[in-house]
Every structure is written in structure tokens, then in C-alpha cells.
Amino acid sequence: MSTASSSVTVSDQFPAGLRVLVVDDDPTCLRILEKMLGTCLYEVTKCNRAEIALDMLRTNKNGYDIVISDVHMPDMDGFKLLEQVGLEMDLPVIMMSADDSKQVVMKGVTHGACDYLIKPVRIEALKNIWQHVVRKRKNEWKDLEQSGSVEEGDRQPKPSEEADYSSSANEGNWRTSKRRKDEEEEIEERDDTSTLKKPRVVWSVELHQQFVSAVNQLGIDKAVPKKILELMNVPGLTRENVASHLQKYRLYLRRLSGVSPHQGNSFISSHSQEPPYGSLSSLSGLDFQTLAATGQIPAQSLATLQAAGLARSAAKPGLPMPLVDQRNIFSFDNQKLRFGEGQPQHMSSGKQMNLLHGIPTTMDSKQLVNLHHSAQSLGSLNMQASAHGNPSGQSSPLLMQMAQPQSRGQILTETSGGQVPRLPTSVGHPILSNGAAGAMLAINGIGENSRGTGYNSVSQTSSVLNFPLNHSAELPGNSFPLGSTPGISAGMSTLTTKGGFQEEINSDIKGSGGFMPSYDIFNDLQQHKPHNWELQNVGFAFDASQHSNSLQASVDVTPSVLVNQGYSSSQRNVQNSNVSAMGKPIFSVGEGSEHGIALNVGQHLNSLLVDNSTRVKSERVTDTSCQPTLLPQHFGQEDLMSAILKQQDGLGPAENDFEFDGYSLDNIPV
Amino acid sequence: MERNQQLRRQLASMRQSLFDQGHLDEQFILLEELQDDANPNFVEEVVTLHYRDSARLITTIERALEKSPLDFNKLDGYMHQFKGSSTSIGAKKVKAESTQFREYCEAGNGEGCLKTFQLLKRDYATLRRKLEAYFQVLLCMG
Numbered sequence: 001m002s003t004a005s006s007s008v009t010v011s012d013q014f015p016a017g018l019r020v021l022v023v024d025d026d027p028t029c030l031r032i033l034e035k036m037l038g039t040c041l042y043e044v045t046k047c048n049r050a051e052i053a054l055d056m057l058r059t060n061k062n063g064y065d066i067v068i069s070d071v072h073m074p075d076m077d078g079f080k081l082l083e084q085v086g087l088e089m090d091l092p093v094i095m096m097s098a099d100d101s102k103q104v105v106m107k108g109v110t111h112g113a114c115d116y117l118i119k120p121v122r123i124e125a126l127k128n129i130w131q132h133v134v135r136k137r138k139n140e141w142k143d144l145e146q147s148g149s150v151e152e153g154d155r156q157p158k159p160s161e162e163a164d165y166s167s168s169a170n171e172g173n174w175r176t177s178k179r180r181k182d183e184e185e186e187i188e189e190r191d192d193t194s195t196l197k198k199p200r201v202v203w204s205v206e207l208h209q210q211f212v213s214a215v216n217q218l219g220i221d222k223a224v225p226k227k228i229l230e231l232m233n234v235p236g237l238t239r240e241n242v243a244s245h246l247q248k249y250r251l252y253l254r255r256l257s258g259v260s261p262h263q264g265n266s267f268i269s270s271h272s273q274e275p276p277y278g279s280l281s282s283l284s285g286l287d288f289q290t291l292a293a294t295g296q297i298p299a300q301s302l303a304t305l306q307a308a309g310l311a312r313s314a315a316k317p318g319l320p321m322p323l324v325d326q327r328n329i330f331s332f333d334n335q336k337l338r339f340g341e342g343q344p345q346h347m348s349s350g351k352q353m354n355l356l357h358g359i360p361t362t363m364d365s366k367q368l369v370n371l372h373h374s375a376q377s378l379g380s381l382n383m384q385a386s387a388h389g390n391p392s393g394q395s396s397p398l399l400m401q402m403a404q405p406q407s408r409g410q411i412l413t414e415t416s417g418g419q420v421p422r423l424p425t426s427v428g429h430p431i432l433s434n435g436a437a438g439a440m441l442a443i444n445g446i447g448e449n450s451r452g453t454g455y456n457s458v459s460q461t462s463s464v465l466n467f468p469l470n471h472s473a474e475l476p477g478n479s480f481p482l483g484s485t486p487g488i489s490a491g492m493s494t495l496t497t498k499g500g501f502q503e504e505i506n507s508d509i510k511g512s513g514g515f516m517p518s519y520d521i522f523n524d525l526q527q528h529k530p531h532n533w534e535l536q537n538v539g540f541a542f543d544a545s546q547h548s549n550s551l552q553a554s555v556d557v558t559p560s561v562l563v564n565q566g567y568s569s570s571q572r573n574v575q576n577s578n579v580s581a582m583g584k585p586i587f588s589v590g591e592g593s594e595h596g597i598a599l600n601v602g603q604h605l606n607s608l609l610v611d612n613s614t615r616v617k618s619e620r621v622t623d624t625s626c627q628p629t630l631l632p633q634h635f636g637q638e639d640l641m642s643a644i645l646k647q648q649d650g651l652g653p654a655e656n657d658f659e660f661d662g663y664s665l666d667n668i669p670v
Numbered sequence: 671m672e673r674n675q676q677l678r679r680q681l682a683s684m685r686q687s688l689f690d691q692g693h694l695d696e697q698f699i700l701l702e703e704l705q706d707d708a709n710p711n712f713v714e715e716v717v718t719l720h721y722r723d724s725a726r727l728i729t730t731i732e733r734a735l736e737k738s739p740l741d742f743n744k745l746d747g748y749m750h751q752f753k754g755s756s757t758s759i760g761a762k763k764v765k766a767e768s769t770q771f772r773e774y775c776e777a778g779n780g781e782g783c784l785k786t787f788q789l790l791k792r793d794y795a796t797l798r799r800k801l802e803a804y805f806q807v808l809l810c811m812g
Contacts, residue, residue, distance in 0.1 A: 028720040028755045035704045035712060072750060098754040120697050120757050123704075 015130030016041035019063060023053040023081065024070040024096070029119065033068070036123045050076035057089050064091060065133045068117075071097035071104060079111045083255065086112045087248045092132040096121055112251075143240040203245055210234065211245060220253070677811045684804045693797045697760030714805045720759045721798055727752045728791065735784060745783060746775040756794075763793040 020042045024030045030046050037044040045064070047053040050073050057064060067085055071078035082093045095108040098119040108116040114132040117125050203211070214231035215223040225243035232242070688694045698713075705712040731748045734741065753768035767790035774782035 026751065026755050026758070027723050028716055029758045031716055031719055032701065032704070032758055035709065039704060039706075072747070072754075098750065098757060119754055120700075122700070 013041075015133075018042045018130050018133060019045070019065045020068060020129070021045045021047060021053060021056065021064045021066070022068045023047045023050055023073070023078075025049070025073045025075075026070070029070070029121075033121065033126075036121070036126050037068075039123060040127050042126075049073075050078070050081040053081065054084055054088075057085060057091070061089060064089075066092045066094065066129060068094045068096060068129070071095055071099065071108070079107060082108070082111045082113055083251055087252055090136075090248075092136045094129060094132065112247075139240070143238040143244075144236075146236075146238040146240075207232075207234065207237075208245075211242070211249070215246070215249070220250075674811060677807055681804065681807045681811065684800070684807065688797075688800055688804070692762050693793070693800065694760045695762040695765075697757065699760070701759065714808070717759055717801055717805070720755055724752055724755050724794075727755070728794065731787065735787060740780045740783065742775040742778055742780075742783075746772055749775065761794075761797055764790060764797060767793060 018040075020037050022030065022033050022037065022044060024033065024046075025048050027048065030048055034044050034046045045056065047056060050069070053067070053069070057067070067081075069078050069081055073081075078095055078097075082095060085091055085093050092114040093112070094115040094117060095113040096117040096119055097104060100118045105116050114136070115129070210232045211228065214228045217231060218224075218227050223246065225239045225246055228246065229237060229239050229242045688698075701713050701716055709715070727748055731745065731752065734745050734748065749768055749771050753765060753772070756764045756768060767786055771783055771786045771790060774780075774786060
């Protein structure tokens with residue numbers, strides 16, 4: 001298989017380099033398929049277990065273009081895999097089987113397979129699979145276009161799906177841009193997306209929340225795309241976007257009913273990333289206090305949380321989210337996750353802050369409550385740390401709604417108020433102090449990633465950063481130093497999530513629209529102080545009650561603390577580059593992956609959070625913090641997100657200022 | 671040279687007979703076509719993989735056939751797997767017998783299953799033996 005020319009220049013080579021993931025438990029078939037696909041010049045990855053395949057997909061969100069899977073597999077039914085992939089990654093999936101009975105083929109179709117091949121598979125059939133990729137992108141693109149990016153339309157000719165199509169320049173462009181999108185760091189505006197950026201709409205946490213609330217308002221039975229669209233009132237969103245998302249959501253709900261709730265929680269997370277933040281839930285069990293105390297959320301847990309939450313690859317189980325390193329918390333690494341990069345980066349960066357994502361800027365009490373749930377211990381942990389840190393009412397205990405992805409489902413509903421929960425920055429009471437656990441709220445999401453993410457600049461975007469605190473595992477380990485050190489709270493006060501961390505950090509911190517649009521954190525956290533994270537919006541009701549998945553924990557954490565955490569670390573890393581770019585609704589960028597916005601936000605947040613003032617503990621952050629690269633990369637989708645987030649604009653600069661200066665992150669035991 | 675030519679001829683005739691006798695079908699040819707310089711032993715590699723994997727399945731099916739009463743669902747499942755694997759290397763006779771076996775499973779015909787399975791095992795062993803010999807000659811040729 002030739003390595004796909006990564007991008008750039010491949011216009012003539014497309015579909016060469018198409019990244020295929022083939023899943024089949026039969027080693028003979030697998031080997032043959034691998035060889036055949038290689039002969040077609042695709043970049044093949046083979047896998048003999050569905051679970052592993054899902055992990056790979058989650059870890060590397062943007063690493064594959066198409067999935068081919070067998071129907072009958074011992075560990076997981078092929079249709080289930082198909083469904084999951086569709087929900088979480090939205091990649092085209094081709095089913096294969098020796099069974100050609102009508103029922104089975106029909107089942108494939110109804111579950112969303114874009115094609116069904118009968119074994120033994122012929123190489124000719126494989127030669128044309130790229131058409132599915134193109135078609136899907138095109139459709140998504142079309143949706144996007146409506147919002148304004150038009151070029152694409154021109155550029156993308158109808159895929160005639162003939163073999164010749166591969167030579168079309170458009171394809172190449174598309175491919176290239178798609179790749180580039182992943183790699184580039186700039187946040188693209190919606191307009192820019194026309195350059196064949198991923199046309200997918202990134203369903204940020206916030207956006208999804210809006211969606212869910214609209215659906216709930218209408219009643220799941222009566223919820224039709226048109227009405228949902230109207231209710232959501234998100235400019236640029238098309239009926240098609242909503243329709244496809246609704247379809248997935250329905251599947252998700254259906255699955256939920258048969259699955260334990262905690263799994264299903266984070267729709268968003270699964271949507272964008274990984275499946276339920278199961279791990280996060282585990283975190284919820286975590287006592288934030290404990291976490292705070294220890295300052296460290298077991299990396300594992302955090303990692304899991306994060307992972308769970310963030311579809312992103314929760315992979316980072318090992319994310320060391322030092323609680324202490326509050327900065328981490330805010331690292332929206334989660335976001336990074338979203339970016340499709342499985343990179344550990346976001347995790348590493350600090351454990352992506354997925355937490356922050358969920359930090360709603362203005363958290364109503366309701367939301368706060370929600371946060372609690374979602375915040376899942378992680379969030380709370382983080383928050384706590386932060387909370388403690390800022391005993392002063394720093395602006396407000398960031399009630400970061402860390403809707404951790406874990407409870408995606410929860411978060412969604414919770415925040416469904418239709419609006420991004422805004423964490424009242426001035427939550428006055430330093431929830432943080434009390435138990436930082438709450439603080440962990442926002443931080444949870446944030447902390448996770450962030451290992452230090454500095455939410456600092458959160459402020460800008462109106463979009464509340466929903467820090468899905470739940471963000472999975474990441475949080476816990478990451479930067480939740482918040483809880484641990486009281487000092488953090490001090491710092492946290494500045495957590496004012498600017499952007500309103502509403503983001504639910506859940507899983508994908510899906511770009512909660514509100515997601516701190518202004519994550520300028522990166523740029524200069526210090527400077528952004530005012531913006532930083534105005535957690536104010538984020539009403540992190542950091543509720544230590546971490547509810548399992550959603551790190552929503554109402555994070556009372558003083559944003560500053562939280563942010564600092566995340567930021568410092570991220571700051572280090574990020575500082576530059578991306579952050580500024582990210583400024584925008586940063587996280588909307590969500591991991592490049594399609595859904596990623598939400599998550600990405602988290603990640604970005606991290607980076608953004610780069611602690612303006614707190615360089616404190618940036619240690620953590622440094623490595624982990626949102627890697628700058630993360631941010632930019634995923635901007636492909638992010639653009640969309642940003643655009644959406646921009647709308648959100650709810651995140652006003654947090655007055656609380658997250659100045660992290662006070663961040664005594666030091667106190668936070670890592 | 672001479673030896674090589676002989677071997678080559680031998681190889682060709684072995685191969686042809688496999689087709690003539692209905693042991694292999696065109697899928698095998700497709701495998702041969704996939705072979706290239708990058709994977710010069712591709713066919714052998716795949717065949718080896720198949721036999722390793724399918725041997726396990728054969729044993730499983732055998733054990734399942736010893737149970738009483740027969741669990742046709744399970745048997746069908748195993749055979750489905752086995753069939754898929756056999757199909758991919760072009761094992762024609764074995765594939766036909768697998769299909770027959772599955773039909774008996776569906777009908778709940780235990781007797782039919784047992785009989786068919788015996789036939790299947792026999793043909794499976796025959797093909798395996800022949801292919802092993804074939805590859806040995808191939809190997810000799812260098």
C-alpha cells in the first residue's frame with residue numbers, strides 16, 4: 001500500500017493512500033483483504049477484533065477514511081460496530097460477509113452501511129470503495145455549504161464515482177485539504193472551509209445540547225429535522241446536518257435503552273469520540289475531595305475519564321492529570337482529542353482539558369446541577385483543586401459545567417436548556433473552596449486535559465465552554481490539581497471561563513459552541529486575562545458530585561484555578577501558535593474529527609488555558625497541554641465549530657478574570 | 671536447469687489437477703494474481719494461515735457434533751466461519767460441503783450434518799495434503 005500521499009499533492013493520486021481500516025476475525029480473509037487493498041494502493045490497517053478497531057478509531061479520530069468490516073465476528077456483532085462507528089466517527093462503513101441473504105444485506109443497509117460486499121471479495125469491488133468516502137464528504141460538504149462556504153460546491157464535482165474520478169482535481173483537493181485540515185493549525189473560519197475542509201458539521205457539546213433540548217422540547221417522536229433546526233436556531237446549520245445527527249441520535253438512544261445508562265450518557269462523546277465515558281463514571285465515584293487531596297486523580301481514571309469522555313482516545317489513560325496541575329484541567333486536551341488525533345497529545349498535553357469544555361459559562365442552577373452530574377468526580381476534582389485555590393470568591397466559582405462527556409447523555413439533557421450553560425462566573429461563593437471538588441468542575445474537563453490548560457483565554461468566546469468535565473479520564477489525572485490545592489482556587493478565580501466553559505467537556509467537548517471562543521489563552525494567557533476564561537459564564541456548578549460521566553460537576557472551581565492549571569501547562573506548549581488561533585471558539589475545533597468540535601475545545605482550552613498567569617505548575621502542562629498542534633489541526637472541523645461558537649458568543653470575558661496569577665498551583669499536589 | 675524444468679512441469683500438472691479434480695476454483699487464481707515481488711510467497715502464506723485457523727474450527731465442530739442434542743445454531747455459526755475461510759482460498763469442494771452442512775443445520779438434520787461433515791473432513795484433508803506437496807515443489811524450485 002502506498003502511503004497515501006499525505007495530502008498535498010495527491011490530487012492525481014487519489015484514491016491512492018485512502019486510509020482503510022479492515023476488520024475481520026478470519027485471519028485468512030484479513031490477509032487477503034489487506035493484500036488486495038494494498039494493490040489498490042490504499043493505506044491499510046488490519047484488525048481482527050471489533051473492540052480493537054473501535055479503539056483505533058477513537059484514538060486516531062482522523063486517521064481513517066473508511067472502515068470495512070465483516071458481519072460475523074465473535075467479540076462484537078459487525079452491525080454494532082457499524083453503528084458505533086457511524087455515531088462516533090461518522091466514517092463510511094462497508095460490511096462484508098459470505099452471507100448474502102436478503103435479510104442480512106437489508107440489515108446492513110438499515111444500520112447505515114454504505115455498501116455490502118459478498119465474500120469472497122473481489123479486488124474490483126475494493127477498487128471503488130473510495131467513492132463512498134467522497135460521497136459522504138460531499139454530502140457533508142453540501143450541508144456546510146449552505147452555511148456559506150461555497151467554494152466547495154464548485155470544487156467538488158459530483159462524484160461520478162467512476163474510476164476516473166480519482167483523477168479529478170477536486171478529489172485531490174478535497175483529500176488534500178482534508179488532510180491539511182487535520183494538520184493545519186489554523187482555525188478556519190467557516191468561509192475557509194470551503195476549501196474542502198471537512199464539510200462535516202462538528203457537533204460540539206454545546207451544539208448537541210441545543211439539539212437535544214430542541215428534541216426534548218418537541219418530543220422525540222415529533223422531533224423532525226426542520227423543527228429542530230428552527231428551534232436550535234444556529235446559523236449555518238442545515239436541515240441535513242440536523243437530520244443526519246438526529247438519525248444518529250435516535251440510534252444512540254435506541255442503543256441506550258438496551259444498554260446501561262452510564263454508557264450511553266455521553267452521546268456527544270460517543271458522537272465525537274469515544275464511547276461512553278464509562279471510565280468517567282468511574283471517576284465520579286472518585287471522591288473529588290480525595291482527588292483534590294491527592295491532587296492527582298489517578299491518571300488512569302482521568303485517563304479513562306477522558307477517554308471515555310472524549311472519544312478521543314481516551315487513550316490516555318495514563319494521562320497524568322495531576323490534579324495539582326490545575327492547568328491541566330483546563331487543557332482542553334480533550335479537544336485535542338477531538339481533533340481526531342488520537343494523539344496522546346491532548347492527553348499528554350495535559351490531559352486535555354476536556355474538562356473545560358464542559359464548563360458552561362453561565363450555569364444556571366439547573367445547569368449546575370447538571371454539572372454535578374456530569375462533572376463526575378473528575379470534573380469536580382479538578383475543580384476542586386481550583387476551587388480551593390481560590391478561596392476568594394473569585395469571580396466565581398466557575399461553575400463549570402463540566403459536562404463531562406461521560407454522561408454525555410446526561411449532560412446533554414442537562415444542559416439542554418438549550419443554551420449553553422453558563423457558569424456564572426461570579427458564583428460568588430467559592431464553591432471551589434469548599435471542596436474543590438466542585439472546583440473540579442470545570443476543571444474537570446479542563447483539568448483533564450489540561451493538565452494545565454489554561455483556560456485563560458476562555459473568555460472570549462461567548463460560547464460557553466462546556467467543559468465536559470466528564471471528560472473522561474483525562475481529567476482526573478490531569479490537571480486536577482485543582483482540587484488538591486487550595487491555592488488553586490485562588491488561581492482559579494480567574495477561571496472565569498471566559499468563554500463560558502460551558503462546554504461540556506463531555507467527551508468531545510464538542511465544541512460546545514460556547515466554548516470559549518476566545519481561547520486566546522494560548523497566545524498569551526497573561527494578556528488574556530480578562531478574557532480568560534471567564535468562567536463566569538461558566539457556571540460551573542462544580543459539583544463534586546461528579547456524576548459519572550459528565551464532569552459537569554458544577555465546578556465551582558474558581559476558574560482561575562482551573563484555568564491556570566490547564567493553562568500553565570498548555571501555555572507552555574501552546575503558547576504560541578495555536579492559541580491565538582484558537583482564540584476562537586477554540587474548541588470548536590474539536591478534534592479534527594468530525595464531531596470533534598466539542599472535544600477539541602477541551603483541548604484547545606488547554607492550550608488556551610495556558611495559563612496566563614500561572615505558569616505554575618506548568619510542568620504538567622508543558623507536555624501535555626494542549627499541544628498546539630492539536631489545536632490547529634483539527635481546525636478543519638473546527639472551523640465549523642468556531643463559526644458556530646462564534647455565534648455563541650455567550651462567553652463574555654469573564655470578569656473574574658481568571659487571572660491565574662494567583663494560581664497557586666503549587667499548592668496543588670500533583 | 672533440467673531439474674528445474676522438470677519441477678516446473680510437475681508443479682504445473684499438480685496445479686492443474688487440483689483444478690480439474692474440483693478441489694480448487696478461480697479464487698485460488700485470484701490469490702496467485704495477488705502475489706507479486708513484494709509478497710512472493712503470498713499464496714503459500716495465505717494457505718498456511720487458512721489451515722492453521724481452520725484446523726481449530728474443525729476440532730470445534732467435531733466436538734460440537736459429539737454433543738447431544740446437537741446445537742444447530744452453534745454448528746451453523748462455526749460452519750459459517752469455516753466456509754468463509756475455505757472460500758477465500760478457493761477450496762471448492764470443501765466450500766460446497768460447508769454449504770450442504772449449513773443447510774442440514776437449518777433443517778435440523780443431525781444425521782445429514784454428520785455425514786456431510788465426514789465428507790468435508792476427507793476433502794479438506796485431501797486438499798491440504800495436495801497443497802502441501804505443491805508448495806514443497808514450489809519451494810524446491812527456488
